[in-house]
Amino acid sequence: xxxxxxxxxxxxxxxxxxxxxxxxxxxxxxxxxxxxxxxxxxxxxxxxxxxxxxxxxxxxxxxxxxxxxxxxxxxxxxxxxxxxxxxxxxxxxxxxxxxxxxxxxxxxxxxxxxxxxxxxxxxxxxxxxxxxx
Numbered sequence: 001x002x003x004x005x006x007x008x009x010x011x012x013x014x015x016x017x018x019x020x021x022x023x024x025x026x027x028x029x030x031x032x033x034x035x036x037x038x039x040x041x042x043x044x045x046x047x048x049x050x051x052x053x054x055x056x057x058x059x060x061x062x063x064x065x066x067x068x069x070x071x072x073x074x075x076x077x078x079x080x081x082x083x084x085x086x087x088x089x090x091x092x093x094x095x096x097x098x099x100x101x102x103x104x105x106x107x108x109x110x111x112x113x114x115x116x117x118x119x120x121x122x123x124x125x126x127x128x129x130x131x132x133x
């Protein structure tokens with residue numbers, strides 16, 4: 001039973017290989033992800049990973065932990081607050097803000113922070129949990 005106030009977190013180390021794997025899936029070859037010299041001269045100061053690599057940790061958190069298996073996003077409203085690069089350790093957290101009584105739909109507060117406690121992504125997500133079995 002999912003209740004308002006429940007929360008869960010998941011942490012992972014971001015690797016250079018994440019950029020390559022995400023590029024294979026998405027085709028995103030932005031030089032900020034590959035050109036160290038160009039990226040160093042940018043406002044980011046270094047190579048950064050694609051936003052999908054960062055937000056992907058929320059996919060895993062929602063699908064595996066809260067609400068859990070069978071869960072899919074219906075709507076997300078995320079702001080990317082700070083860059084994430086290879087070598088960063090990020091932690092995704094979700095907290096249930098609303099739980100509908102008539103359907104397995106949940107509104108979640110979502111946040112991702114880096115190893116220094118800097119918020120790199122925040123916002124909300126509306127999630128459906130498909131009953132399994």
